[in-house]
Amino acid sequence: MLLNIPVLNKVMSVMAIKKFDANVVLEQAINTFWQYGYHGTSMQQLLQATGLRPGSLYREFESKEGLYLLALSRYAAATITTVNKRIEGSSSVLDGIKSILVDLFEEAQAKDYCGCFLVKTQLELSAHNESILTNVSEEFAKIEANYCTNLKTIFSDEISVHYSKQLMLVIFGIRVYSYQAEQPEDVEVFILSILPWLKEDFA
Amino acid sequence: MLLNIPVLNKVMSVMAIKKFDANVVLEQAINTFWQYGYHGTSMQQLLQATGLRPGSLYREFESKEGLYLLALSRYAAATITTVNKRIEGSSSVLDGIKSILVDLFEEAQAKDYCGCFLVKTQLELSAHNESILTNVSEEFAKIEANYCTNLKTIFSDEISVHYSKQLMLVIFGIRVYSYQAEQPEDVEVFILSILPWLKEDFA
DNA sequence: TTTATTTTTGAATGAACGTTCAAAATGTTA
C-alpha cells in the first residue's frame, strides 16, 4: 500500500501497516474508562480491552492520560450528535427532548448502566486536574447551548435560556437518580411533572 | 488513666493510651476521600491527613476499604441530621427545604467545592463494588424517606411520595450542575421555577 | 535482493501502591 503523503516536497511511503483501527481502539477505551473511571482503570485493563501491546498503545496515544482525553472528547462530540439526530427524527423539538429524557431513565435499567462519562469525569477528576474540569465544563456548555438553540425555534430567547438551564439540571438529576433501584411507574408523567413546558407541543 | 472495663469477670486496665481521637481521624479521612475519591486517594495521603503511622491506622481501621466504609456511613448519617436540623430551625418545612436547596447552590461557589460524597462514591465505585453501590442506594433511600416524612406534615401521602422523588432528582441535579461556572442570577427564583410547590407555604 | 521506513513486540524498569510486624515506647498495677 502506498499512501503518497507529500511532506516538504517529498513523498513518504509507508513500510509497515497498522494492524489496528484507532477509532475502534478509542471506542474500546471509552467503554473501559466510562465503566471504571480514570484511576480505577489500569493500563493492563486497557491493553486487554484493546488487544494492543504497550508499545503500540503508547506510540499512538502517548500516555494513559492522552488516551483518556481523546476518549473524552470523542464521547462529548458523539453526545451532541446523538441529541440533534434525535430531535431531527422527532415530530417536534419538544417531543424529541422529551424522548431523550425518557430514554435516559430507560437506559439506566440496563444492568451494565454506567451513567454519563462526562459527569463521572467531572466528579472524579475535578480535584486532580483543573484542565480536565475546564474541558468538561466547556463540553457541558456546548450541550446546553445546543439545547438552547433548539428551544429558540419555539420560545423566546429569554425563556429558551431559562429552560435549557432547567433541562441540564434535570438531565444531571436523572443521570444520578437513575442509579437508584426502581424506575418511576410512568417515566413520562414524572418528567412532565418537573418540566411541564415539555407538554405544550407546538409541532 | 484506668478504664475499668469488665470483661469476662476480669478488670482490664489500659497500659497505653491512644494518642489520637478516632472521630477526628475519621473526619480527616472523609475530607480526603471526598475530595480525591477512593482510587484517587493513596494511603500516603491519608497518613499525612491524619498524622497517623501506618500501623496505627491499620490497627484502628483494618484497611483502606474499612476506613472508607466507615467514613462513608459517618458522612451519610451527618447528612440526614443536617437536613432535619435545618428544617426544624426554619419557619416551615417548605422554607427549610427551600433554604437547603439554595445553600447547595451557594456551597458550590467555594473554590474547594467537592459535591456530595455519596454521589461521588456511587459514580466512582458502582462498577467495582456492588455492596458499596447497595450501601449508598440505601442511604439515599433513607434521605428520600426522610424528606417524604417531613412533606407528609403538609401534603397527602401520595403527593409527598411524588414530591420527595422530585426533590431527590433536583438535589442530584444541583449537585452536578453546580460544578459548572456561574450561579444563576437568582438561585431561589430558579429553584422555585422547577419546584413551584415550594412556594405554597403553609407555615 | 537489498535498502528504507514504520510498526509491533514484550521483557524490563523504577516508582508507588497497600499492607505487615517485630521491636520500642507507654503508662498502670502489683
Place this chain on the structure above:
DNA sequence: TAACATTTTGAACGTTCATTCAAAAATAAA
C-alpha cells in the same frame, strides 16, 4: 522496681502501577 497490656513506630514486603526501548517483523521501493 518489675511485670503487664496496649499502642506506636517505621523499615520492609510483595504487588501492581504506568512506561520504555532495543530488537524483530512487516512492507514497499530501489
